[in-house]
Amino acid sequence: MGATEKIYFYPVWLRIWHGINAIGILLLIFSGISMQSSLDNSVIGFNLIINIHNYAGVIVTLNYLLFFIGNLVTKNGRYYFIKMKGFLKRPIKQAYYYAWGMFHGESYPFPLSEKRKFNPLQKYFYVIVMYLAVPGVIITGFALLFPELIIETVYGISGIFLTAIFHSVLGFFISIFLLIHLYVATIGKSPTENFKSIISGWHHV
Amino acid sequence: MVIFLILGYYHFLIFSRNIDLHILMKFRVFVLISFFLFGALSFSNAQSYQDPKQHVCLKCHSNQTYTFHNDVTNAEVKRLMNPYYILDTVAISSGVHKSFDCTDCHSAEYEVYPHQANLKLEPLSSCLDCHGGDESYAKYKFEEIQAEVEKSVHHKVYGESFSCSKCHNQHTYAATARNSDNLLEIVDYSNKMCLSCHNDMKKYKLVSGHDNPKLVEVHDWLPNQALHFKHVRCIECHTEVVDSLMVSHNIVGKDQAVKKCVECHSADSRLKASLYKYENLQKRSENGGLGNVLSNSSYVIGTHQSPFLKLLSIIIFLATLGGVIIHSIFRIFKK
Numbered sequence: 001m002g003a004t005e006k007i008y009f010y011p012v013w014l015r016i017w018h019g020i021n022a023i024g025i026l027l028l029i030f031s032g033i034s035m036q037s038s039l040d041n042s043v044i045g046f047n048l049i050i051n052i053h054n055y056a057g058v059i060v061t062l063n064y065l066l067f068f069i070g071n072l073v074t075k076n077g078r079y080y081f082i083k084m085k086g087f088l089k090r091p092i093k094q095a096y097y098y099a100w101g102m103f104h105g106e107s108y109p110f111p112l113s114e115k116r117k118f119n120p121l122q123k124y125f126y127v128i129v130m131y132l133a134v135p136g137v138i139i140t141g142f143a144l145l146f147p148e149l150i151i152e153t154v155y156g157i158s159g160i161f162l163t164a165i166f167h168s169v170l171g172f173f174i175s176i177f178l179l180i181h182l183y184v185a186t187i188g189k190s191p192t193e194n195f196k197s198i199i200s201g202w203h204h205v
Numbered sequence: 206m207v208i209f210l211i212l213g214y215y216h217f218l219i220f221s222r223n224i225d226l227h228i229l230m231k232f233r234v235f236v237l238i239s240f241f242l243f244g245a246l247s248f249s250n251a252q253s254y255q256d257p258k259q260h261v262c263l264k265c266h267s268n269q270t271y272t273f274h275n276d277v278t279n280a281e282v283k284r285l286m287n288p289y290y291i292l293d294t295v296a297i298s299s300g301v302h303k304s305f306d307c308t309d310c311h312s313a314e315y316e317v318y319p320h321q322a323n324l325k326l327e328p329l330s331s332c333l334d335c336h337g338g339d340e341s342y343a344k345y346k347f348e349e350i351q352a353e354v355e356k357s358v359h360h361k362v363y364g365e366s367f368s369c370s371k372c373h374n375q376h377t378y379a380a381t382a383r384n385s386d387n388l389l390e391i392v393d394y395s396n397k398m399c400l401s402c403h404n405d406m407k408k409y410k411l412v413s414g415h416d417n418p419k420l421v422e423v424h425d426w427l428p429n430q431a432l433h434f435k436h437v438r439c440i441e442c443h444t445e446v447v448d449s450l451m452v453s454h455n456i457v458g459k460d461q462a463v464k465k466c467v468e469c470h471s472a473d474s475r476l477k478a479s480l481y482k483y484e485n486l487q488k489r490s491e492n493g494g495l496g497n498v499l500s501n502s503s504y505v506i507g508t509h510q511s512p513f514l515k516l517l518s519i520i521i522f523l524a525t526l527g528g529v530i531i532h533s534i535f536r537i538f539k540k
Contacts, residue, residue: 046470103539179526
């Protein structure tokens with residue numbers, strides 16, 4: 001195992017998905033925060049922000065289908081399977097490495113290979129974000145695009161209000177994930193190594 | 206009217222025919238009894254909108270058709286009632302003026318049919334004739350409303366002729382905004398006042414002199430138009446909000462109307478000064494339970510309008526950022 005060993009982790013379809021998703025999610029976060037805070041100025045008006053959010057939302061949704069179908073029909077999907085064995089122990093071990101081990105010269109607990117693209121903690125986050133939060137935000141987002149379809153009241157609370165709250169809570173969670181995702185991506189062979197990988201497709205092990 | 210007929214018939218009997226006095230005396234007693242009986246009945250009928258068939262005016266004015274005896278041709282005639290003169294008796298009996306009878310405002314001569322033509326020329330009381338300067342109505346601020354109305358686009362177009370009753374049907378008006386705790390009902394009631402003309406070509410033309418603009422087209426720019434029309438009143442955007450009034454009456458045209466989303470969709474929403482200023486709605490939100498926790502001051506969607514969620518999101522964001530910074534520092538110094 002030399003430093004030059006490379007694994008082709010990120011096929012073209014995945015990199016296209018990731019690139020579109022990255023731009024789309026960034027647009028959604030900024031336009032979302034802007035709408036939440038009711039920012040309105042002469043440069044970017046409220047109406048334009050809404051349009052940006054709507055279009056980006058639709059693009060991210062279509063793009064999600066690429067991710068979803070891609071993972072169904074290619075081997076890439078198996079990287080997201082969670083093993084029941086060591087369900088809590090394994091991600092805790094990884095978290096311990098990040099919090100303590102990596103500062104004390106301990107070796108990487110889950111070295112990446114053809115069989116393992118994500119460490120357990122990373123995998124958990126990806127599964128939660130990509131298979132729970134993003135579908136949730138897509139469903140609530142489309143519900144808000146067609147608000148007449150939403151149930152009027154749920155236990156006396158406006159259905160639209162609940163949907164909007166759920167949508168923005170999930171959106172916020174995804175924003176926090178993005179912050180952590182970007183930071184953890186800097187923990188590689190060098191701070192920029194992982195960013196190069198997602199563009200070239202090759203990961204240096 | 207029936208009393209007059211009976212009395213008339215009685216006099217007719219006395220003067221036109223030679224009838225046995227004994228019978229006449231009996232008839233007099235009958236007339237007296239019927240007078241008191243009918244008097245009592247007519248007193249209750251005077252205010253009974255519950256049974257329009259018995260009401261001297263409503264027996265015709267609550268129906269599509271009316272029937273009368275034509276004395277000239279000596280025939281029963283059935284005619285269509287002018288649709289603008291048909292009254293909704295159910296709405297009248299729940300309206301603010303339900304305790305008044307027709308002739309309290311209209312001439313008592315209307316009780317005769319055919320109605321005298323000159324009755325049309327009779328001036329009717331305006332709202333302020335009764336409500337103005339009266340202490341018991343002070344809380345409604347009729348004078349202030351009048352001053353606001355005089356600034357409004359309606360007054361500019363139609364002057365004094367644009368009376369209160371153009372919007373507030375004096376026969377059926379109910380103070381829904383003050384009394385209802387159902388937001389949708391308040392919105393619906395208010396919007397129907399506007400639509401009664403703005404969605405009615407004839408009535409609109411009467412005031413403006415030209416055809417009414419198609420509301421759906423004019424509001425084409427408004428996202429989720431149908432939802433907006435259902436959940437907020439026209440006057441939310443088409444009035445200049447006056448804090449001292451429950452409902453602002455300075456109606457403004459489209460040039461001055463609110464068109465910016467953020468005027469309502471913000472923490473400092475103008476809806477708080479208009480649609481949501483009613484005490485009954487505040488009570489409603491207090492009973493909301495979970496809804497209240499989430500939507501304490503957030504009548505308009507979004508977590509930032511919920512102070513609790515806003516604070517929580519800022520704490521989580523700062524904690525994450527703090528974690529990243531601390532971890533980076535360790536990475537730099539523990540290398």
